[in-house]
Amino acid sequence: MSKHLPPKDVPESIRNVPLPDALSERYLAYALSTITSRSLPDARDGLKPVQRRVLYAMRMLKLDPASGYKKCARVVGDVIGKYHPHGDQSVYDAMVRLAQDFAQRYPLVDGQGNFGNIDGDNAAAMRYTEARLTEVANVLLANLDDDTVDFRPNYDGEDEEPAVLPAGLPNLLANGASGIAVGMATSIPPHNLPELCDALLHLIKHPNAGIEKLVEYVQGPDFPTGGLLVEPLESRIEAYKTGRGSFRHRARWQKEELPRGTWQIVVTEIPYQVQKSRLIEKIAELITDRKAPLLDDVRDESAEDIRLVLIPKSKNVDPAVLMESLFRTTDLETRFPLNLNVLDGGRLPKVMNLREVLQAYLDHRHEVLERRSKYRLSKIEHRLEVLDGYLIAYLNLDELIEIIRREDEPKPVMMKRFNLTDVQAEAILNMRLRSLRRLEEMELKTEHKALSKERDELKTLLDDEALRWQAIAGEVQELKKQFGPKTALGKRRTTIGDAPVISDEAFEVLVEREPITVICSAKGWIRAIKGHAVDDGSATFKEGDKGRYWIHAETTDKLLLFGTNGRAYTIACDKLPRGRGHGEPVRLTVDLGNDQDIVTLFKYQGARKFLVASSDGRGFICPEAEMLAATRSGKQILNVAAPAEACVCRSIEGDTVAVVGENRKLLLFPLDQVPEMTKGRGITLQKYKDGGLSDARVFTLKQGLSWVDSSGRTKSESDLKEYHGERAQAGRVVFRGFNKNNRFD
Known part of the structure; x- marks a missing residue:
């Protein structure tokens, strides 16, 4: 027998599986775990598991907005000890992000201490910072104790955690989300809460509302850093229809007049998720490399507010042309991607459109309302049962006292004598002597009447779907009132507008005009040399390569490259590598695949x-x-x-x-x-x-x-x-x- 054969007495729990099958099975399990438990937010409350666990742990520590702050290390300890058995730094990083007002449109954590800044500096260590919940987080957590959501065992089975929060506000779109899973990703920009409330109210009245109508309410992202959104309406509608797209977001600036006719540009708001220090470094590099010929200097005069000062080289420069050139070359303008890939019902990843995301939130709120109403109804019925028992006790007080005094087991005797339920008998036996006042009977009758009325209202609500949607609409209206457009938190920060149209001729002044000769080899290495040189065979190429294109042009010209994939590419001559070397592969300048070649290269006319x-x-x-x-x-x-x-x-x-x-x-x-x-x-x-x-x-x-x-x-x-x-x-x-x-x- 070969030594490689398995023994005959293999336990039944061990099975032979081909290695590829075993690897694919385990990798799939890992991928699903990453998608559902780490990277993608839930469509209902807009939170990832670590964020949900941080908020729940803070609630269990009673860190509501009216209480004092507690050390972040205490919160992180509870999170990793009870709910999230991962590294403490990852939990703290998630907590810090929830507290940053430049990262979250509606912060969920109220931080005290150094929680980082827009320059990209890190937060202080968790032992130095303190935190508590914000009012927005309170709205997300409201009614959590009213059986509104399912709870599941924590990782060791000794405690419980909510599978989803009741989510009194549409947090997924309000605060946005981003994450990279295995084979998929999500990127959702923040939006304005009052606009989302208007869209929700419209969707309640018109469940089949079109995306075009919803975009009239949700005009576009509302970034915490402000700025201008210059994406055309048609592109915004298409992005919200498909759940995929991007939005052009640029800095807000103004021209500031100075003495003797001079002026400077002051940038007061920068695009979302752009680090101010890196942005200034990039602008300074352009000035040093002479790639910003209209700009003389850049200064950072920021304090609590952003103030970047741009000094032009001449007062005769057009400010709009200067800024448009910087928008093209720096992160003063960015494209924020939209990828509405979320967990539908907390289970399956799905790319949703705007209506589907809003409807998923409304369906969740409808379920929360039903569960909350049933929970309250059960509590009322239990209390009414107890009150009925109390009223019987008041009518037969002397006899009840006599039974309690004489009987060894008074409970069954009371139940038989006065036809009481077990709950009523237990409540009477647990009643304090001080509650035997005559006035108490009237108070009980008043409470009984009020609870009976509320019970009837809840039953009517549970029997009528239209009434439930009317109640949800009322909750949305209250939410809009609390965080309305006139409040500091609800006011739109990002302005919707259009980018000014500036002709290409206006940008030619940004490049020093000089003659060049563009040389491209057979293997696609491109470079430019100064002047209109003659192809006399003196140009050198890499070993095994040779010259293919020799084009006389100027630095203000453009080149057109036509590839074997049928695509045309545009190359700005001023961006070509200069010098007498071999240049660089043209594939670094344009996205021409390695399996594609150049059909022709010529100067654009x-x-x-x-x-x-x-x-x-x-x-x-x-x-x-x-x-x-x-x-x-x-x-x-x-x-x-x-x-x-x-x-x-x-x-x-x-x-x-x-x-x-x-x-x-x-x-x-x-x-x-x-x-x-x-x-x-x-x-x-x-x-x-x-x-x-x-x-x-x-x-x-x-x-x-x-x-x-x-x-x-x-x-x-x-x-x-x-x-x-x-x-x-x-x-x-x-x-x-x-x-x-x-x-x-």
């Missing part, structure tokens, strides 16, 4: 048109202006499906299209047979049985077809009648003397 085509023989005409991309990810122009790829991008100069295939067949047809488009697959230019398109170009028929041979000489052919045809034909074998690589250059 704006008014030309280009023939673009793919290796499967499809193409169209695209205006040059439509190929300009705003981001490094480029702009999809030609849609290609593997294994085909883009292979042609040539400027149009002529009236006839020439296409040649890998099968060495040439076809000529009129240019007007090719449509002009901005994006798409295009139409078939040439058909092939085997292979695909090799090259294409546009030429003037009267001048003949020219090409460049392997020696660099230009040749031409004017006798082309037999190659004329219609678009999408196969063509004929090319004439003798044409390039063996089947290309026109």
Whole structure:
């Protein structure tokens, strides 16, 4: 028998499992644990487990807003000892964030001591800081003792913790959330609470309300650091419809006049989650590197409020142009992502839209109301039962006293004699002698009447869903009244607006205009050298590489790169690496994949048109202006499906299209047979049985077809009648003397 075989007497609890199956099973369990127990917030109360446990532990320590502060170390100790058996620093970090008014729109922890600042400085150690709950946290925790939510055993089974909080306010959207789980993430910006209340009230009245209508109430994020939201309305609506998107958030600034016609710019609010110290460092680097030619200096004059002073180089500079240049190059403008990926019902991760998130909160509040009403009803019925027993006792007081004095076991005798329940008999026996006053009977009758009325109201409420939603609407209205737009906490801080439109010509003054020569190698290494140099073979390249593009341009120009993935990329010439070295890979400047290559690289002029085509023989005409991309990810122009790829991008100069295939067949047809488009697959230019398109170009028929041979000489052919045809034909074998690589250059 082989020594590798398992023994025969293997216990039943041990089973043989293939290693890949065992790994996938355990990794899936780890992933689910991370998603549900650490990283994603619950859609109902907007909290992650560690945040919920911090608030619950503080409540158990009676750290309400009216009480004194307690050391944060005491809170953290209770959290990790009873509910969250992880590192104390992670718990303290979560607690600190809940207390930072620049991180939380509605802070849930009232901190005393150093809890960090907007410069990025860390909070003091937990032994030096103190904390208590805020009024907002009180609203989240209200009615927790009224059986409104489920409790579950803690990690060691010796205690209990709430699975979710009653959440008297829509905390998920009000304070936002962020987190990275296994294979998924969430990013929710904070919003204005009064606006959320208005949206909730509208949704109660109109359960099928559209996103467009809800966005009229929830206009966009309301960041604790203020600033301006300059995202267009259409983009905001689309983001809230899909649950994914982003919002442009920029700093608030103003022009401050100085003596003798000079001025300076003062920044008073910066984007959310931007560290002020890092922002100042970045601006200072731009000044040092001469990449901010309009800016002379930056000063930080902040105290409790933010005050960044920007000094222009000249009083003749346009302040708007200066600020727009900084918005483009610094974190004075950021994009905050929206990814409404939350735990639906505390169980399953799901990307929700705005209506679904609001409805999930309303459904939770409806369940809380039902459970709270049933709990209160049971308490009332128990109390009424006791009161009925008390009233019987008052009517038969002497006889009851006599039974208690004489009987060894008075309880069953009382129950039989006066038809009492066990609860009533026990309550009578536990009644104090001082309660035997005559006046007490009247008070009991008054209490009995009030409780009977409340019982009837609760039964009516539980039987009528419309009344329950009316009660929830009343709670939302009270919430809006408590944190209304006129209060310091409820007033909107982030202004909704539009970014000023400034032409590209205005930004040319930001770059010193000088001639350069752009050199790009065959392997995609790009650089720029000063002046319009001649390609005399003196340029050096990495081993195994060679020159491919040699372009004369200026620092104010833009380059267009067309890739084999059909995307067009824009490169600013002033951003290219300078010097006589090898430069850097163009893939560091644009998001061109490692499995993609450059089809062509040229200087952007704006008014030309280009023939673009793919290796499967499809193409169209695209205006040059439509190929300009705003981001490094480029702009999809030609849609290609593997294994085909883009292979042609040539400027149009002529009236006839020439296409040649890998099968060495040439076809000529009129240019007007090719449509002009901005994006798409295009139409078939040439058909092939085997292979695909090799090259294409546009030429003037009267001048003949020219090409460049392997020696660099230009040749031409004017006798082309037999190659004329219609678009999408196969063509004929090319004439003798044409390039063996089947290309026109």
